[in-house]
Amino acid sequence: MNEFEAEFAAPGGASGPLRQPVGRDLATVSVVVPTMNEALNLPYVAARMPAVDEIIVVDGNSIDGTVEVAxxxxxxxxxxxxxxxxxxxxLACGFLAATCDIVVMIDADGSTDPGEIQDFVDVLLDGADLAKGSRFSHGGDSEDITALRRLGNKALNSLVNLIFRAEYSDLCYGYNAFWRENLPVLDLADVTAAEAQWGDGFEIETIINVRMIRAGKKIREVGSFESRRIHGRSNLNAVSDGLRVLRTINKERRLQRAAR
Structure with missing residues (x-):
């Protein structure tokens, strides 16, 4: 049990705001957990979850009892x-449902450690607008990423840094946190639309990262350790999703030019 878990030892994310001496004296925290057939993985996530103010589980028509387990x-x-x-x-649905000051996005498969939430919150309380998880800096690491995905991530990351004058080390990692007041900056796809929208897929992380940069927001990276998925198979496809990220970068580049 780390220092954060020792201080907030109530199981399962009991209520109680995070109090910090830096930045803001009082901040409430929402954790958004997107799920689809993660019933076997959620107990691990819950065991590592600190006491936060709000947990939002977003389900994608699971058939394995995920909602009941949650x-x-x-x-x-x-x-x-x-x-x-x-x-x-x-994630867009979960962000809209969030009511707290800080929104943290984590995965439900056990690959992202809820025990690191305090690190992300600290960075926001210290003045950042976006706390960006990184497996490749500040002591972060991964036991899950393949050589192909690592190479693709590095190439896409370098492209974003070049075009948008960013300093990211891990573009496509999904462990992030931001102040909810910055949600309008992200301008995510309308969740009420019936037809599929750009941003509905794994390109969401790139959209968040690039739009925060384009808006001039303060971004700091947080070292994070990515574990292997505990049960089940990932829906991520290195090639097709990598191409979606590339298209996203091009779309955001055009939007930036139009804004100028």
Whole structure:
């Protein structure tokens, strides 16, 4: 048990705001957890979850009892059914349901450690607008990423840094946190639209990172350790999703030029 977990030892994300001496004296925290057939993985996530103010589980029509498991683990959690498909749509639905000052986005497969949430919160309380998780700096690491995905991430990361004058070390990692007041900056796809929207997929992380940069927001990276998925198989496809990220970079580049 780390220092954060020792201080907030109530199981399953019991309520109680995070109090810090730096930045803001009082900040409430929402954790958004997108799920699709993660019933076997959620108990691990819950075991590592610190006491936060709000847990939002966004489900993508799971058929393995994910929602029931989530309700058992977090009786006070907000359960949201995503409106379309894809991780991006799930996160957008969860962000809209969040009511706290800080929004943290983590994965439900056990690859991202909820025990690191305090690190992200500290960075925001110290003045950042976006706390960007990184597996490749500040002591971060990964036991899950393949050589192909690492190479692709590095290439896409370098492209974003060049075009948008950013300093990212890990563009495509999905562990991030931001002040909810910055949600309008992200300008995510309308969750009420019936048809699929750009941003509904794994390109969501790139959209968030690039739009924060374009808006001139203060971004700091947080070292994070990525574990292997505990149960099940990932929906990520290195080639097709990599191409979606590349298209996203091009779209955001055009938007930036149009704004100028």
């Amino acid at each position: 309700r058992e683990l977090w009786p006070s959690a907000t359960i949201v059914e995503q409106t379309r498909s894809g991780k991006g749509n799930a």
